[in-house]
Amino acid sequence: MASLRSFTLSFLLLSFSSLSFFHASFAAGTIGVNYGRVANNLPTPAEVVSLLKSQGINRVKLYDTNSDVLKALANSAIDVVVALPNELLSSVAADQSFADTWVKANISEHFPQTKIEAIAVGNEVFxxxxxxxxxxxxxxxxxxxxxxxxxxxxxKISSPIALSALQNSYPSSAGSFKTELIGPAIKPMLDFLRQTGSYLMVNAYPFFAYAANSDVISLDYALLKENPGVVDSGNGLKYHSLLEAQLDAVHSAMSAVQYNDVKLVVTETGWPSMGDEAEIGAGEANAAAYNGNLVKRVLTGNGTPLRPQEPLDVYLFALFNENQKPGPTSERNYGLFYPNEKRVYDVPLTLEQVGDGQSTPVNKSSSPVPAVQSDGKVSTTSTAGQTWCVANGNAGDEKLQAGLDYACGEGGADCRPIQVGSACYSPSTVEAHASYAFNSYYQKKSRGAGACDFGGAAYVVTQQPGFGNCKFPTDGGA
Structure with missing residues (x-):
C-alpha cells in the first residue's frame, strides 16, 4: 500500500472534475411528509402537530389552507407547503383581486407565525x-x-406534476414532456420557476410502475434494495433504484426544453401497505422497505446519477391512512401512521433514527468487509446511536482509491494507522484502507449528513467495524 505522501500526491494528480465531484457528493437532502385529511377519524390538528414534533418531522405538505391546521402549526418551527386547489385556478387566473383576497386570507394571516415555505398552485393539473x-x-x-x-x-410558488406529463421516460436519458403540453404549459411554467427562483414539484410513484410491469421490473430495484443496477443505454449511467431513474427522466425532459437549471423536489412518493389482489407489490413489508430505504438514501446520500450535485428533497405520502379516499384499497393505505397515531410499520424519519438502524439496509452493493476480524468471524459489536462509515466494495478499486486519496489528503482524515507497520495496515487492500479513511473523515465531520458517500463508494453502518487489532475510531482517528 502507498505511503501517506503518495496518497497526497495521488490526490493532487486527480482531475479537476473528480475533485469537484467529491466536493459535490457530500450533500444530503430533506424528508417531509404529506398531511392529507380525507378521513373522518383523524387526530385534531394540535395532536397532529405534537405527533410530527415527536417524530422529528420538520417539513409538512398540506392539500389546502385549512385555518385550524395552519393555526396549529404556528410557532412549531415546522416548514409548511400549502395548496391552492384546482377548482380555484380559473378564478385566480382571471381576477387579480381574487388572488389578492385569497393570499391575504390564507397566507398573510398566518405568516410568519406559521412557516409557510411554498404554495402548490393546483395538483397534477395536466x-x-x-x-x-x-x-x-x-x-x-x-x-x-x-x-x-x-x-x-x-x-415559493410551484405546481406538482405527475409522471404522466412525460411522453418518454425510458431510458431516463430519453425523457421528454408530452408535445401538446410543452408550448402551452411546460415551458411557461418552467420559465416562471426560473424567474422566481422556485423549483418543479414532482409526484413520483415507483409502486405504480412496478405493479404494472412486475414481469420486467425487479422488486429490489423498485424498493431501493441491493440490486445489480440498470445501465442507461443513452448515457451509460447506472441506476440502482427506479425512483432515481424516474426523476432523471424528468431532468432529461427539462434539459430537452433548455431548463436544466431548475431544481426538482419530490412532493409525493410512497408505497401502500395494503392493496387489492391486482395491486402487485402492495404490502406492509414492501412499504417499510421502500420508505425506509428512501429516507436513508435521502438523508445520507447525494443527488441522482444525472444530477449528483443536487440533493434530493422528498415528501413522503402520507402521514395517515385516510379512510374516505375513493379508489382501490391502496389509496386508503399509504399512511405511515394509523389514525390512532400508532405506526403502521417501523421506518426511520430522521438521520438519528437512520443511525440507530431503524430501517432496511439502503441500496449498496456490498457488505462492510472491514467488519470481518482476522480470525474470519464477523464482529457483532454494536453501540446504540453510534454510526460508522465503511467502503462499498463493489464501487471498484479506482473509485475507492480516489475516495481514499481525498480523505487522506484534502479531507484531513487521520491515515497514520493504515501506513506500513501500523495497527490498521493489514489487510493491505484498497477496500480495507478506504474503509478506515472514510470512517476517520466521517467522524471528523461529526457524522454529518452526506459525509459518508464519496460518490457512492461508502455507506453508513451501525455495527463497529474493525479487523485484527485495528479498531475504527469514533473521533476522527485523532
Missing amino acids: VDPKNTTPFLVPAMKNVYKSLVKFNLSSI
Whole structure:
C-alpha cells in the first residue's frame, strides 16, 4: 500500500472534475411528509402537530389552507407547503383581486407565525378531468403578484406534476414532456420557476410502475434494495433504484426544453401497505422497505446519477391512512401512521433514527468487509446511536482509491494507522484502507449528513467495524 505522501500526491494528480465531484457528493437532502385529511377519524390538528414534533418531522405538505391546521402549526418551527386547489385556478387566473383576497386570507394571516415555505398552485393539473391546464400559469403569476403586494415574495410558488406529463421516460436519458403540453404549459411554467427562483414539484410513484410491469421490473430495484443496477443505454449511467431513474427522466425532459437549471423536489412518493389482489407489490413489508430505504438514501446520500450535485428533497405520502379516499384499497393505505397515531410499520424519519438502524439496509452493493476480524468471524459489536462509515466494495478499486486519496489528503482524515507497520495496515487492500479513511473523515465531520458517500463508494453502518487489532475510531482517528 502507498505511503501517506503518495496518497497526497495521488490526490493532487486527480482531475479537476473528480475533485469537484467529491466536493459535490457530500450533500444530503430533506424528508417531509404529506398531511392529507380525507378521513373522518383523524387526530385534531394540535395532536397532529405534537405527533410530527415527536417524530422529528420538520417539513409538512398540506392539500389546502385549512385555518385550524395552519393555526396549529404556528410557532412549531415546522416548514409548511400549502395548496391552492384546482377548482380555484380559473378564478385566480382571471381576477387579480381574487388572488389578492385569497393570499391575504390564507397566507398573510398566518405568516410568519406559521412557516409557510411554498404554495402548490393546483395538483397534477395536466390530468385534471376539468381541463384546468390553461389556467395554471396565469394563476401562478397572479398568486406571485399578490405575494409581492403583501411583502411575501420569499414564499415559493410551484405546481406538482405527475409522471404522466412525460411522453418518454425510458431510458431516463430519453425523457421528454408530452408535445401538446410543452408550448402551452411546460415551458411557461418552467420559465416562471426560473424567474422566481422556485423549483418543479414532482409526484413520483415507483409502486405504480412496478405493479404494472412486475414481469420486467425487479422488486429490489423498485424498493431501493441491493440490486445489480440498470445501465442507461443513452448515457451509460447506472441506476440502482427506479425512483432515481424516474426523476432523471424528468431532468432529461427539462434539459430537452433548455431548463436544466431548475431544481426538482419530490412532493409525493410512497408505497401502500395494503392493496387489492391486482395491486402487485402492495404490502406492509414492501412499504417499510421502500420508505425506509428512501429516507436513508435521502438523508445520507447525494443527488441522482444525472444530477449528483443536487440533493434530493422528498415528501413522503402520507402521514395517515385516510379512510374516505375513493379508489382501490391502496389509496386508503399509504399512511405511515394509523389514525390512532400508532405506526403502521417501523421506518426511520430522521438521520438519528437512520443511525440507530431503524430501517432496511439502503441500496449498496456490498457488505462492510472491514467488519470481518482476522480470525474470519464477523464482529457483532454494536453501540446504540453510534454510526460508522465503511467502503462499498463493489464501487471498484479506482473509485475507492480516489475516495481514499481525498480523505487522506484534502479531507484531513487521520491515515497514520493504515501506513506500513501500523495497527490498521493489514489487510493491505484498497477496500480495507478506504474503509478506515472514510470512517476517520466521517467522524471528523461529526457524522454529518452526506459525509459518508464519496460518490457512492461508502455507506453508513451501525455495527463497529474493525479487523485484527485495528479498531475504527469514533473521533476522527485523532
